[in-house]
Amino acid sequence: MVNVHLQARVPDMVDAVGAFAAIAPEIFADAADVDRNGNFPTGAIAALAGAGLLTRPLPRAHGGEALAVDAAAIDNYAALLTDIGAASLTVGRLFEGHCNAILLVDRYGGPMATLAAEATAGRISGVWNAERGVGVTATRCGNGWQLSGRKVHCSGAGSIRRPLVTAQTPGNGPLMCLVDMASDGIAVDLSVWQAAGMRGTATGTVNFDDVFVADDDIIGAPGDYYRAPLFAGGAWRVLAVQSGGMRQILALHAAQLARSGRGADPVSRHRFAAAAGAFEAARLLVAEAAHRATDATVPPEAAVAYVDLARATFETLVLLGVDAARRNAGLAAFLGPDPLDRCCRDLETYLRQPMLDASRDNAAGYLLARGGTFER
Structure with a gap:
């Protein structure tokens, strides 16, 4: 334009x-x-x-x-x-x-x-934060940092050249580092990713053994990664992607009913209407979460609470839609190469995001103190 x-x-x-x-x-x-x-x-x-x-x-x-x-x-x-x-x-x-x-x-x-x-150059980046136990630590050395430890559930491991990796610093919170995966001391293990869905994300475990990251490749300051509302509030983006999967399942559900002739069956139509209603509710919820999370006039705690509520509610809506599609399609929804099978598996796997119960609890605490509603 x-x-x-x-x-x-x-x-x-x-x-x-x-x-x-x-x-x-x-x-x-x-x-x-x-x-x-x-x-x-x-x-x-x-x-x-x-x-x-x-x-x-x-x-x-x-x-x-x-x-x-x-x-x-x-x-x-x-x-x-x-x-x-x-x-x-x-x-x-x-x-x-x-x-x-x-x-x-x-x-x-x-x-x-x-x-x-x-x-x-045609290469994507990514963010690797998940870890178990000690995880990855960062130790100051000269004009940079040395990273040691292990990250888990790293999507794109072995394919992403410059991921953003968080590493714990002594007493100052995690440091964000743009790591060069061509550096010495890095080992990638993709064998652990034997998931039912999202099989192509190349999600694996990455071990760092005294990997050097220069100061020029550091993002922000220690502790910035978890600042509100960007960290928890940013979950709206995951919901937006997942709502696309939900939309695709609804379209495949409709096509399956048309092919099978069961679209005239009242019970099948009832299930489809429930799935369509769940998608519409999810679509509106995600749109509102996106706006609240990125609106600078919304207090950070309010933005985070709304996105947390959206996460919890979204899960319920997705599971309703997937269940309706599988019940109406029958065994076809569990057999490849029907794309309905793949899309359901992918969405159910992707839906397993961390700390969902904690997010639900945070939203509840925020709303209980305000009569159960959000004020804008």
């Missing part, structure tokens, strides 16, 4: 949604092979890069359109996440992590030029 008064290009966020629409059928078709073989979706990531979608989330100063960092783009950003999730939850999970890394570097300061170079 051109502003005739400035005679300059004004970024049009809708272009991102349209760009993805052109490659969505290709990515949906590729998802079957990715699931069957458990391979990283190299072709889908290349398609995203070819459509310019790896660079659009970047700030404008680094060649992007600020899709992941500008609150004014929230509706189109959410729509893009949902559309990608509908085509492939695996690709949606990876793309969301890429956008999250960009957002964190933009918000807290760090090597954005490195992320921009990666995106321009």
Whole structure:
């Protein structure tokens, strides 16, 4: 879009949604092979890069359109996440992590030029925070830090070159580090990822043995990663991707009823209506969560509480929709290569996000102190 008064290009966020629409059928078709073989979706990531979608989330100063960092783009950003999730939850999970890394570097300061170079080269980033026990620690050394320990559930392990990795510092909270996976002392183990769904995310365990990270590759300050509302409030992005999976299951559910002729059966229609209602409620909930989480006028605790409530409620809605689809489709919903089977498995697996009960409890505590409602 051109502003005739400035005679300059004004970024049009809708272009991102349209760009993805052109490659969505290709990515949906590729998802079957990715699931069957458990391979990283190299072709889908290349398609995203070819459509310019790896660079659009970047700030404008680094060649992007600020899709992941500008609150004014929230509706189109959410729509893009949902559309990608509908085509492939695996690709949606990876793309969301890429956008999250960009957002964190933009918000807290760090090597954005490195992320921009990666995106321009057709490579995604990601955020690796999950760990068990001690996890990864960071020790100061000269003009940088040494990382030692283990991260678990690292999506894109072995394929992402520059992930954002959190590492605990002595008494100061986690430090965000943009690690070069070509460094010495790194070992990746993908054998642990034997999941029912999301098989192509290449989620694995990564061990760090005195891996050096220069000061120039540090993001923000220790403790920034968990600051509200960006950390807990950012869960709306995961919900947006998952709502795409929910939308795809609803469409496959409708198609299955049409093929089987059971669309005329009152019981089947009742289940389908319940699934459609669940999706519509989820869609509206996620849209509101996205706006509250990115609205600077909403107090951080209120934004986090709303997203926490959305997470808990969303799970209930998804499980209702999946159950209705499986009951109406019968055994077909559990047999490959029917895409309904894959999409249900992927969504049920992706739905298992950490700390859901704690999120539900936080939302309850916030609402109990305010008569059960949110005030804007």
